[in-house]
Amino acid sequence: MDRRTFLQMAALGAGTLALPRAARALGDPSRLTVGQVEHGGRWNPRPAALRRLSWELNQRTSIETTGDAVPVRLGRPGLHRHPMLYLAGDGALPAFGEAEVAALRRHLQYGGFLLVDAADGSDGTGFDASVRRELQRLLPSSPLGRIPRDHVLYKSFYLLDQQGGRVLTHPWLEGQVLSGRLAVVYSQNDLGGAWARGPLGEWEYDCTPGGEPQRETALRLGVNIAMYALCTDYKDDAVHLPFILRRRS
Amino acid sequence: MDASYNAWRLAFLAPWPRWVLALLVLAAIAAVLLSWRGLAGEPSAGRKAALLSLRAVAALAALYLLLEPAVQLLQTARVKNRLAVLVDRSRSMNFPIEPGGEARAAAAGHFLAESRIALERAGAELAVEAYGFDRDAWPADLASLARGEPARGGHTDLLRALEAVAGGSSAPGRRLAGVLLLSDGADNGALADGLGPPGRAALKALGVPVNAVAVGSEAPRDLAVERVAADDFAFVRNTVTVEATLRARGFGREDVKLVLRREGAVVAQATVRLEPAKELYTVPLSFAPDTTGTFVLTVATPVLPGEAVAENNARSFVLRVIRDRVRVLLVAGRPSWDERFLRGLLREDPNVDLVSFFILRTAGDNPGPQDQLSLIPFPVTEILGEQLRTFDAVLFVNFAYQPYRSLDIERYLPNLRDYVRGGGAFAMVGGDQSFAEGRYAGTPIGEVLAVDPAEGMGSTAESFRPRLTAEGRRHPVTSLVPGEGANEAAWSALPALPGLNLTAPLGLEGGARVLLEAPTILVRGQPAPVVAVREVGAGRTLAVTTDGSWHWGFVAAEEGLGNRAHQRFWSNALRWLVRDPELTPLQVQPERPSVEPGEPVGLSVSLRGPDYGPAPGARVAAELVSADGSSVARAEGVTGTDGTARLEFPAAPPGAYKVIASAERPGAPPERASAALAVRSSGPEDGDVAPRPQLLREIAEATGGTFSALPRSGLPELKLADPEVVEVGRRRDVPIWDRWWSLALLAAALGAEWMLRRRWGHW
Numbered sequence A: 001m002d003r004r005t006f007l008q009m010a011a012l013g014a015g016t017l018a019l020p021r022a023a024r025a026l027g028d029p030s031r032l033t034v035g036q037v038e039h040g041g042r043w044n045p046r047p048a049a050l051r052r053l054s055w056e057l058n059q060r061t062s063i064e065t066t067g068d069a070v071p072v073r074l075g076r077p078g079l080h081r082h083p084m085l086y087l088a089g090d091g092a093l094p095a096f097g098e099a100e101v102a103a104l105r106r107h108l109q110y111g112g113f114l115l116v117d118a119a120d121g122s123d124g125t126g127f128d129a130s131v132r133r134e135l136q137r138l139l140p141s142s143p144l145g146r147i148p149r150d151h152v153l154y155k156s157f158y159l160l161d162q163q164g165g166r167v168l169t170h171p172w173l174e175g176q177v178l179s180g181r182l183a184v185v186y187s188q189n190d191l192g193g194a195w196a197r198g199p200l201g202e203w204e205y206d207c208t209p210g211g212e213p214q215r216e217t218a219l220r221l222g223v224n225i226a227m228y229a230l231c232t233d234y235k236d237d238a239v240h241l242p243f244i245l246r247r248r249s
Numbered sequence B: 001m002d003a004s005y006n007a008w009r010l011a012f013l014a015p016w017p018r019w020v021l022a023l024l025v026l027a028a029i030a031a032v033l034l035s036w037r038g039l040a041g042e043p044s045a046g047r048k049a050a051l052l053s054l055r056a057v058a059a060l061a062a063l064y065l066l067l068e069p070a071v072q073l074l075q076t077a078r079v080k081n082r083l084a085v086l087v088d089r090s091r092s093m094n095f096p097i098e099p100g101g102e103a104r105a106a107a108a109g110h111f112l113a114e115s116r117i118a119l120e121r122a123g124a125e126l127a128v129e130a131y132g133f134d135r136d137a138w139p140a141d142l143a144s145l146a147r148g149e150p151a152r153g154g155h156t157d158l159l160r161a162l163e164a165v166a167g168g169s170s171a172p173g174r175r176l177a178g179v180l181l182l183s184d185g186a187d188n189g190a191l192a193d194g195l196g197p198p199g200r201a202a203l204k205a206l207g208v209p210v211n212a213v214a215v216g217s218e219a220p221r222d223l224a225v226e227r228v229a230a231d232d233f234a235f236v237r238n239t240v241t242v243e244a245t246l247r248a249r250g251f252g253r254e255d256v257k258l259v260l261r262r263e264g265a266v267v268a269q270a271t272v273r274l275e276p277a278k279e280l281y282t283v284p285l286s287f288a289p290d291t292t293g294t295f296v297l298t299v300a301t302p303v304l305p306g307e308a309v310a311e312n313n314a315r316s317f318v319l320r321v322i323r324d325r326v327r328v329l330l331v332a333g334r335p336s337w338d339e340r341f342l343r344g345l346l347r348e349d350p351n352v353d354l355v356s357f358f359i360l361r362t363a364g365d366n367p368g369p370q371d372q373l374s375l376i377p378f379p380v381t382e383i384l385g386e387q388l389r390t391f392d393a394v395l396f397v398n399f400a401y402q403p404y405r406s407l408d409i410e411r412y413l414p415n416l417r418d419y420v421r422g423g424g425a426f427a428m429v430g431g432d433q434s435f436a437e438g439r440y441a442g443t444p445i446g447e448v449l450a451v452d453p454a455e456g457m458g459s460t461a462e463s464f465r466p467r468l469t470a471e472g473r474r475h476p477v478t479s480l481v482p483g484e485g486a487n488e489a490a491w492s493a494l495p496a497l498p499g500l501n502l503t504a505p506l507g508l509e510g511g512a513r514v515l516l517e518a519p520t521i522l523v524r525g526q527p528a529p530v531v532a533v534r535e536v537g538a539g540r541t542l543a544v545t546t547d548g549s550w551h552w553g554f555v556a557a558e559e560g561l562g563n564r565a566h567q568r569f570w571s572n573a574l575r576w577l578v579r580d581p582e583l584t585p586l587q588v589q590p591e592r593p594s595v596e597p598g599e600p601v602g603l604s605v606s607l608r609g610p611d612y613g614p615a616p617g618a619r620v621a622a623e624l625v626s627a628d629g630s631s632v633a634r635a636e637g638v639t640g641t642d643g644t645a646r647l648e649f650p651a652a653p654p655g656a657y658k659v660i661a662s663a664e665r666p667g668a669p670p671e672r673a674s675a676a677l678a679v680r681s682s683g684p685e686d687g688d689v690a691p692r693p694q695l696l697r698e699i700a701e702a703t704g705g706t707f708s709a710l711p712r713s714g715l716p717e718l719k720l721a722d723p724e725v726v727e728v729g730r731r732r733d734v735p736i737w738d739r740w741w742s743l744a745l746l747a748a749a750l751g752a753e754w755m756l757r758r759r760w761g762h763w
Helices: A003-017 A049-060 A098-109 A126-138 A191-195 A212-236 A238-248 B018-038 B045-067 B104-122 B158-167 B197-206 B337-348 B380-386 B409-421 B444-448 B484-493 B554-558 B564-577 B693-703 B740-759
Strands: A035-037 A070-072 A084-089 A113-118 A174-178 A181-187 B007-012 B069-088 B126-133 B137-139 B176-183 B210-214 B222-229 B233-235 B240-249 B254-262 B265-274 B280-287 B293-300 B314-322 B326-332 B352-358 B393-397 B425-429 B512-523 B526-536 B539-544 B586-590 B601-607 B619-626 B631-638 B644-649 B655-665 B668-679 B707-709 B724-735
Touching: A049 A191, A049 A212, A084 A126, A084 A212, A098 A113, A098 A126, A098 A181, A098 B554, A113 A126, A113 A191, A113 A212, A126 A181, A181 A212, A191 A212, A212 A238, A212 B337, A212 B352, B018 B045, B045 B740, B069 B104, B069 B158, B104 B176, B126 B158, B137 B158, B158 B176, B158 B197, B158 B693, B176 B693, B197 B693, B210 B693, B222 B293, B222 B314, B240 B254, B240 B265, B240 B293, B240 B314, B254 B280, B265 B280, B293 B655, B293 B668, B314 B668, B326 B337, B337 B352, B337 B393, B337 B564, B380 B409, B409 B425, B409 B444, B409 B539, B425 B444, B425 B564, B539 B564, B554 B564, B586 B655, B586 B668, B601 B619, B601 B655, B601 B668, B619 B644, B631 B644, B693 B707
Parallel strands: A035 A070, A035 A084, A084 A113, A113 A181, B069 B126, B069 B176, B176 B210, B210 B707, B233 B314, B326 B352, B326 B393, B393 B425, B425 B539
Antiparallel strands: A174 A181, B007 B069, B069 B724, B126 B137, B222 B240, B240 B280, B254 B265, B254 B293, B293 B314, B512 B526, B526 B539, B586 B601, B601 B644, B619 B631, B619 B655, B655 B668
16 A cells, blocks of 8 residues: 555545534434535536535534435425525526426525525626526515625624635625525625535635635535524524624624 | 361452552552642641541552452361481491490491380371482381391492482372481492582482481591502513502501412512501502413401401402413524424514524534634523523423533423423424433423333334324314314325324323324334323423424425415414413303402303314303312303303302313313402402591581481481472362441541541642
């Protein structure tokens, strides 16, 4: 066994240790499994991203996940098995069919959550232009708007003041609101690119311009987004405010 | 005079009308004046007077003849007017006339006995009618009133009694000449607050002098809870203030303790410093009711030595304690979809005040530096200790007590069990940290769970479709839509559930009922419970052995069913847990929350069927249970077409009571419901022992009667209106004008005047 082989095996061992803990919930439906929307464009540009986020959720929080994301088609049955959906893309996104828009709208209206991630870091072109068009069709009465800095999303687990991602196209997130809660969160900073980690444990992409702190922020943002999907505005309850204010001061 | 006529009067028989008679009178006066004028030049006063006198006599004689006076003989009959003797027979007449003296009723009796001869003498001219009165007046025998027996009336209404005797009589047509009123004046009717302008006007309208005799002059030593001002209902956990009015007479400077009891337990107290010159004290008593329901509360003072009345030292009232919003504690072991959708549902319910605590990280998690997290310590002492009883319901969603060693949650499990037994509500929702997986078997929580979480049973990830049990088909928790068939169809249409905590059903003797079961998953040979409910002591528990109830909402919505089943199930569950009155098939309601001493207790018992419609023809029973738990009375009945039966208990001794109603329904477990009521220990007659002679004096003055007070000997002077009325029977006119001397007088006067005028040169 040469040195390279040894290092590869050691890395695989570490990866095994890093796998999600043994499932304890009453079957997979009880755990968090993100449904990744399969669309007509490049729908899975960061295949390792959600697995890594799941791993981080298992390591950092009490959330139980199944590990891998499950591909879902908007027009097909089973969409509601996954209340949290992830819509990513690299490049332009073909328009959804009417039935697909209706299915996704119903999902969100009944309490579902959609995280949209522009893997290409585009702004006004590519994925950004096409997904904005689709989101406008999806919830025409609730246009995308910048999520304020004091939103519960930034304190649902970590206290966050910055944005993370592979890039920093914009230092903010946008969202669409339904019945007082964020139903859609949109990042143009390629969160998946910052999360993605190869089978040997190496990060697949560098984070610019902030480097590793920016990646850590992206991971924390991912944790907060998942926590928000599961707990919504729990951290806005009055009982939490004194603690949060003390730590933010 | 003819002996058959017993009266006469002067009459005029002249047939002319009045104006002719007036002209004749004027002519006579003119004749005298003309004579006086003609004598102006007469120097002799004697002559002048003689001539004028003769003219006047002549004019009068002429008038006498023209008017034809006569004596009218009359036959009359005397009708006796009435004298009403009105004697107070209310219970305040049993108090002493003065401290240490005889009872007022006895004093009034003695007075009547002594005055009887005088009244009988008056009976020659007056019809003496005797009445007793309290709230109303009734004819009575004077001799029985004179015996001065103890009085029993629960109210005193002087004005109403006076109006009754003034308006009616046993002998119609006889006019009421006056009233002799014997009372202590302790009115608690229209004149309770004194004689104001309306009362004075009402007394004047009687048109009868009221001769008042005050019985009692000085109040005996007594301490009384005279009034309690409280709202009919209060909000649970909100401070409610009861304002008690204490009346103290005959005491020096001393401290008196006033307590507010709720069904025996003291919930508030205050000390009142009595002053010799002060009678009324208003004392606020505040407390925060900790449970909902209808309660009898009693404000009481100790009975001090020498008090005239012991019964008025306590006053009971009924307070209905309701919730402003249902306060729910939701504790989740980890974020999950089940928690997410349940919390969302509760957050959107305006009737729910939700407090949530989720375990977001465990000791094995490594999120980084603590100061970069928004996490707070789990306030186990506050929520499961001090504040636990402020919650209407506690929900454990996939929450295990055991993994958090540092929190020592196990220490609070007995408190949670006692909270449930004491009337609280608890639900355990499934997951890998619930029931047997949460190691609740053998714990205090295990004692109150609605299922048996036997150790080692574990859980299953096997998908299944739940099925309603016979109990579940009619239970409000599992009623998604009205109608048994429609409800079963609604449940059948819901998506399958993904997994289950394995538990065993409890027997009926434990008060538990399985409502929904997994027919394909057997535990000890029986279908595993999915939803079960249990009555534990005064509380209720719910077990939902799956963490997939969100499938009835979010997943069902994809299949076109909407999320109504999820909403409806949890809404039903919460309402049942906190005993929403609308979900109780049997309801009992006293007709009055406070009953006067000696009055029967009426109540209505309503029963609804499994479909929540009225249940006619059902046998219902009610039991009146005293504060010490003993049964005082029992009544039974059958519900009418509206599902309601009216029952009545005989008069019960003073005190606080629970009414426990029960109903038997074919094929269904017996239903029970309870209510509270108070039988007052003292009525208005016992509240204030003081006589009110001043009120009687004012009544006498307002009606033109006399006022006097006992003790006195003999009947006082009585003012009476129009002593008698004369009726005319037949009459006869005897003329007195057609006598010879009347004409002779006229001729003589005229002749004398003529002769003298000629002699004295006046022609």
